[in-house]
Amino acid sequence: MARGSQTRQRIMDVAQEAVLDKGFDATSIDEIVANAEITKSGFFYHFRDKNALARALIERHIEIEDALFDDLFERARELSDDPLQQLLIGLKLLAELLSDIPGGHPGCIVATAAYQDRLFDNEVREANRRAVLGWRSRFRDMLETVQQTYPMNEQVSLDHLADMFSVVIEGGLVMARAVNDPRLTEQQVLLLRSYLNLLFSPASRSN
Amino acid sequence: MARGSQTRQRIMDVAQEAVLDKGFDATSIDEIVANAEITKSGFFYHFRDKNALARALIERHIEIEDALFDDLFERARELSDDPLQQLLIGLKLLAELLSDIPGGHPGCIVATAAYQDRLFDNEVREANRRAVLGWRSRFRDMLETVQQTYPMNEQVSLDHLADMFSVVIEGGLVMARAVNDPRLTEQQVLLLRSYLNLLFSPASRSN
DNA sequence: TGTACATCAGTGAACGCGCGTTCACTGATGTAC
DNA sequence: TGTACATCAGTGAACGCGCGTTCACTGATGTAC
Numbered sequence: 230m231a232r233g234s235q236t237r238q239r240i241m242d243v244a245q246e247a248v249l250d251k252g253f254d255a256t257s258i259d260e261i262v263a264n265a266e267i268t269k270s271g272f273f274y275h276f277r278d279k280n281a282l283a284r285a286l287i288e289r290h291i292e293i294e295d296a297l298f299d300d301l302f303e304r305a306r307e308l309s310d311d312p313l314q315q316l317l318i319g320l321k322l323l324a325e326l327l328s329d330i331p332g333g334h335p336g337c338i339v340a341t342a343a344y345q346d347r348l349f350d351n352e353v354r355e356a357n358r359r360a361v362l363g364w365r366s367r368f369r370d371m372l373e374t375v376q377q378t379y380p381m382n383e384q385v386s387l388d389h390l391a392d393m394f395s396v397v398i399e400g401g402l403v404m405a406r407a408v409n410d411p412r413l414t415e416q417q418v419l420l421l422r423s424y425l426n427l428l429f430s431p432a433s434r435s436n
Numbered sequence: 437m438a439r440g441s442q443t444r445q446r447i448m449d450v451a452q453e454a455v456l457d458k459g460f461d462a463t464s465i466d467e468i469v470a471n472a473e474i475t476k477s478g479f480f481y482h483f484r485d486k487n488a489l490a491r492a493l494i495e496r497h498i499e500i501e502d503a504l505f506d507d508l509f510e511r512a513r514e515l516s517d518d519p520l521q522q523l524l525i526g527l528k529l530l531a532e533l534l535s536d537i538p539g540g541h542p543g544c545i546v547a548t549a550a551y552q553d554r555l556f557d558n559e560v561r562e563a564n565r566r567a568v569l570g571w572r573s574r575f576r577d578m579l580e581t582v583q584q585t586y587p588m589n590e591q592v593s594l595d596h597l598a599d600m601f602s603v604v605i606e607g608g609l610v611m612a613r614a615v616n617d618p619r620l621t622e623q624q625v626l627l628l629r630s631y632l633n634l635l636f637s638p639a640s641r642s643n
Numbered sequence: 644t645g646t647a648c649a650t651c652a653g654t655g656a657a658c659g660c661g662c663g664t665t666c667a668c669t670g671a672t673g674t675a676c
Numbered sequence: 677t678g679t680a681c682a683t684c685a686g687t688g689a690a691c692g693c694g695c696g697t698t699c700a701c702t703g704a705t706g707t708a709c
Binding site: 251357358416427 | 458459461547548549550551552564567568569589590592593596597599600602603604605606608610611613614615616620623624626627630631633634635
């Protein structure tokens with residue numbers, strides 16, 4: 230890796246940690262450059278302005294998150310041939326993964342961005358929107374496959390259901406922060422799993 | 437109402453609108469006093485500093501939210517004697533209410549606070565925490581009553597399930613912002629309703 | 644192989660603006676005697 | 677009922693600090709001939 234892009238990477242790593250910890254605008258460039266061991270003007274060599282950093286952070290985050298989901302459900306496919314089982318196993322793996330990451334995982338960058346909307350320019354908002362819509366279509370595809378084999382026990386919109394993955398994760402992260410209990414997100418993902426199980430499993434549900 | 441407390445109220449109204457729109461620290465005191473038609477020093481007569489405003493906003497919000505939930509489930513109790521039906525009706529009413537409020541409802545003040553944690557002092561964080569725990573115990577009580585009549589079809593923790601109300605609402609609000617679709621929150625609340633229905637309804641679930 | 648030039652990856656100092664906060668003061672209303 | 681004093685609900689001007697951003701400059705590396 231070229232010398233310059235190493236530095237750029239380091240700036241982003243340092244920035245991401247700070248942003249996840251306390252939000253984007255509470256993270257000053259001074260602080261970032263101090264931790265990245267570079268000068269302020271070095272920062273502006275790599276990023277035109279602070280918005281460019283936000284954009285880069287969101288875009289990189291989407292890639293990482295996507296790769297992570299790819300891995301996760303790939304593993305799930307290895308463990309079962311049944312589409313419903315794959316989904317349930319994937320969610321279980323996701324819950325485990327969430328419990329392994331100490332103190333907040335990448336997902337919340339999206340929420341941070343959503344909540345500080347007006348601070349960002351249009352490009353940042355668009356990047357954020359694309360990320361969320363990407364997740365919707367990913368989970369929607371999986372749900373459609375499941376539905377082909379397992380008719381739903383109650384009719385609900387697959388799009389809404391697909392959004393619920395993001396909702397539960399992001400909502401879980403918000404609440405985990407609010408009550409200061411990092412395990413909350415994981416627990417909520419397992420509840421989503423329980424819902425999908427009840428929704429798609431063929432009856433015989435007595436005890 | 438005394439002259440002073442009218443002004444105080446006006447400051448808070450104006451501030452709340454701005455905070456919900458773009459976050460707490462993106463809302464300047466200058467802007468608040470301009471919209472409240474008062475001078476900057478007038479603001480500092482009513483609030484010692486910006487944190488005091490945050491605290492007042494969160495506390496007032498909790499009261500309003502609590503009153504709102506009280507009303508909502510009181511109405512639900514009038515409409516049915518059955519605890520499960522009460523819960524389901526309550527959620528339906530909540531969804532309708534969310535769709536009536538144009539552009540974001542109070543709930544997100546809590547998320548805003550959670551995501552800008554480091555900006556606030558301990559008292560603000562504590563107020564926020566109390567709010568969330570209050571909702572947990574409220575919903576937990578309702579769920580316990582339901583469970584006495586309707587055993588769960590799948591064993592899950594009532595505490596986690598109670599948290600899911602907040603998770604779905606807050607997560608829904610975050611996502612609604614991210615994709616710019618105000619109806620998203622309402623849809624997610626209805627999915628939670630669907631989950632509770634599947635979880636507690638006695639079998640005979642085959643369409 | 645040596646020289647000329649260009650690009651890369653930064654440095655250091657300065658700037659200006661907006662922000663939260665302070666402080667000395669004031670006119671209107673309330674209270675004691 | 678009138679006067680003295682206290683409190684309430686503000687005003688207006690100033691301050692200082694941190695922040696994002698700019699700008700002129702520089703030493704190291706890469707490329708052409």
